[in-house]
Amino acid sequence: MAKQPIITVNNLVKNYGDFAAVKGISFEVYEGEIFGLLGPNGAGKTTTLEIIETLREKTSGDITVDGFNIDTDKDSIKQRIGVQLQAAGYYPNLNLSELIELFAGLYGVDKTPMEMLGKVALTDKAKAKYKDLSGGQKQRFSIATTLINNPRIVFLDEPTTGLDPQARRNLWDLIREIRDQGTTVVITTHYMDEAEVLCDRVAFVDAGHIIGINTPDHFIDELVASGFERKKQVKLANLEDVFINLTGKEWREG
Amino acid sequence: MNPQKYSNTKATLAIAKASFRAILRSPSAVVFTLAFPLIFIVVFANIGGGGVTVDVGVAKTTDTLSPIYQALKSVKVVHLIQDQTTEDMKGNLSKGIIDAVIDIHKNNALPAYTINVQYTKASVEKGNILRSVLSNIYYNINNRTLGGTPPVAEIKETTVSGREYKYIDFILPGQLGFSILSSGVFGTAFVFLSLRLTLVIKRFFATPVRRSSIVLGEALARIAFSLLGALFIILVGHYLFGFTLIHGVVTVLNMLVLSTLGLIIFMGFGFIISGIAKNESTVPPLSNIITMPQFLLSGTFFSVTAFPKWLQAISNVLPLTHLNNAMRKVAFEGAGLADVTHQLLILLIWFVIVYAVAIKTFKWE
Numbered sequence: 001m002a003k004q005p006i007i008t009v010n011n012l013v014k015n016y017g018d019f020a021a022v023k024g025i026s027f028e029v030y031e032g033e034i035f036g037l038l039g040p041n042g043a044g045k046t047t048t049l050e051i052i053e054t055l056r057e058k059t060s061g062d063i064t065v066d067g068f069n070i071d072t073d074k075d076s077i078k079q080r081i082g083v084q085l086q087a088a089g090y091y092p093n094l095n096l097s098e099l100i101e102l103f104a105g106l107y108g109v110d111k112t113p114m115e116m117l118g119k120v121a122l123t124d125k126a127k128a129k130y131k132d133l134s135g136g137q138k139q140r141f142s143i144a145t146t147l148i149n150n151p152r153i154v155f156l157d158e159p160t161t162g163l164d165p166q167a168r169r170n171l172w173d174l175i176r177e178i179r180d181q182g183t184t185v186v187i188t189t190h191y192m193d194e195a196e197v198l199c200d201r202v203a204f205v206d207a208g209h210i211i212g213i214n215t216p217d218h219f220i221d222e223l224v225a226s227g228f229e230r231k232k233q234v235k236l237a238n239l240e241d242v243f244i245n246l247t248g249k250e251w252r253e254g
Numbered sequence: 255m256n257p258q259k260y261s262n263t264k265a266t267l268a269i270a271k272a273s274f275r276a277i278l279r280s281p282s283a284v285v286f287t288l289a290f291p292l293i294f295i296v297v298f299a300n301i302g303g304g305g306v307t308v309d310v311g312v313a314k315t316t317d318t319l320s321p322i323y324q325a326l327k328s329v330k331v332v333h334l335i336q337d338q339t340t341e342d343m344k345g346n347l348s349k350g351i352i353d354a355v356i357d358i359h360k361n362n363a364l365p366a367y368t369i370n371v372q373y374t375k376a377s378v379e380k381g382n383i384l385r386s387v388l389s390n391i392y393y394n395i396n397n398r399t400l401g402g403t404p405p406v407a408e409i410k411e412t413t414v415s416g417r418e419y420k421y422i423d424f425i426l427p428g429q430l431g432f433s434i435l436s437s438g439v440f441g442t443a444f445v446f447l448s449l450r451l452t453l454v455i456k457r458f459f460a461t462p463v464r465r466s467s468i469v470l471g472e473a474l475a476r477i478a479f480s481l482l483g484a485l486f487i488i489l490v491g492h493y494l495f496g497f498t499l500i501h502g503v504v505t506v507l508n509m510l511v512l513s514t515l516g517l518i519i520f521m522g523f524g525f526i527i528s529g530i531a532k533n534e535s536t537v538p539p540l541s542n543i544i545t546m547p548q549f550l551l552s553g554t555f556f557s558v559t560a561f562p563k564w565l566q567a568i569s570n571v572l573p574l575t576h577l578n579n580a581m582r583k584v585a586f587e588g589a590g591l592a593d594v595t596h597q598l599l600i601l602l603i604w605f606v607i608v609y610a611v612a613i614k615t616f617k618w619e
Contacts, residue, residue: 054460079462088456089452093279101271149461
């Protein structure tokens with residue numbers, strides 16, 4: 001597959017008053033990949049993401065999303081992307097099926113609640129309230145709302161934070177499925193094991209700069225080649241493998 | 255990608271539908287819009303004409319044996335005063351301590367009786383009540399003596415204004431105003447603050463929806479809910495407590511139009527509060543600053559004219575006072591919207607002020 005950029009960010013700067021949150025970063029996201037933005041808290045990941053999602057104004061720089069310029073075509077971009085926000089809530093007092101109906105109206109598309117809930121295996125929760133869902137179910141529902149408009153790109157901001165290992169793996173499968181159906185995924189995470197198995201390419205962001213973009217394998221090989229060695233001998237399994245082995249792959253609701 | 259063109263109307267209606275569902279499931283909205291006003295109506299309707307009496311001075315020259323006088327005596331709302339001197343009556347009338355002075359003469363020619371009524375500008379509202387009561391009596395007496403063929407002009411007059419003024423006619427429009435006030439202020443403030451704090455609005459912004467659709471959708475839902483509530487209150491009042499609706503459906507429609515206008519203004523206060531409030535616990539005190547004075551001073555329970563002059567001056571500034579006045583004129587006096595332009599104009603001024611502030615203070619995120 002030819003690597004066709006679907007998002008191009010060029011020299012993006014964002015200042016909050018005197019504080020420079022993003023200091024001139026540039027990168028490309030290729031069509032059909034899972035792209036990870038990695039970095040410590042406060043590095044500027046969420047700010048960068050929200051500017052691309054048209055939720056924040058940038059200070060300077062050029063951004064193109066699926067061929068549309070962010071300065072002139074915000075509405076076209078909004079129609080082509082799906083956005084999952086960190087810690088976003090949903091309209092109070094409505095059940096999942098009514099929330100899907102609401103979002104279908106907001107995006108102006110005809111989708112039945114069952115069709116969307118089916119994509120994330122939540123049809124049996126159609127009459128439940130969002131606040132009564134488990135952490136994993138909440139994240140899956142959030143992802144369902146991002147898929148309503150058949151987006152070209154979905155943005156997921158720390159979707160697995162706070163989930164147990166089973167729910168996390170379940171969500172990885174869902175994210176891979178979305179990618180395999182041709183949707184580009186941009187994701188932020190604090191879990192490097194997650195980025196390693198999930199992302200096709202990752203960018204490291206620190207203090208408002210991008211300090212490296214490549215495949216996870218490339219970064220690891222590079223580090224190993226430089227003579228780096230883990231203090232502890234790497235075994236063929238880790239503790240999470242033990243956890244999954246002991247408690248089962250079966251994902252629990254609750 | 256999306257073959258059909260994006261529809262703002264569709265988005266607005268989707269928000270309105272979602273919001274309407276949410277309001278129906280929110281206990282506080284139902285309690286404030288329906289339960290409280292109905293409880294007050296039931297309580298006060300059963301207390302009877304406890305609040306409103308029209309004090310009418312009876313001139314010394316009055317023929318107290320006349321059927322008109324006897325009929326007047328049997329009207330509960332009217333309190334006839336005979337133990338004051340002519341001088342005292344004159345003074346009290348100008349101060350509004352008594353609401354009118356009546357003098358009934360028997361004539362030797364037709365018409366058999368002449369009723370001289372002196373009203374006072376100090377008590378226009380109660381003067382109107384007496385005017386209605388008198389024309390009602392006038393109509394009944396004419397009807398009886400002329401054997402069902404009264405003069406055409408008199409029939410017209412009496413069908414417009416001749417009726418008994420019941421306490422429900424006073425209390426119900428006030429409770430309607432109260433219902434609209436609390437729904438508009440509390441409801442709007444809570445909804446927009448919580449949508450902002452829980453990032454629901456931020457998530458909306460990631461969709462192609464316009465800001466105007468969000469505000470309009472929410473407003474439509476609240477108006478629809480409040481009008482259903484108002485209709486329910488009016489119907490309960492009419493069928494269970496005999497609330498007067500002069501022109502039937504037309505009067506109800508006029509009242510609903512007034513309710514909508516009032517609601518739009520009170521929602522403006524809600525927008526302001528949602529912008530100022532830092533969290534949900536600051537909403538009730540801020541809302542109470544807006545609603546309590548109007549609840550007490552705008553003629554919800556007591557006629558504004560019962561207050562001392564300095565307090566009346568405050569009352570006459572508040573928007574709910576004018577909404578209540580307009581509502582009573584429409585409901586009881588059978589006025590059309592064109593007859594309450596004075597009240598509507600003051601409400602328009604409030605609209606401009608409130609939304610000028612709301613635009614400055616409202617926060618999206």
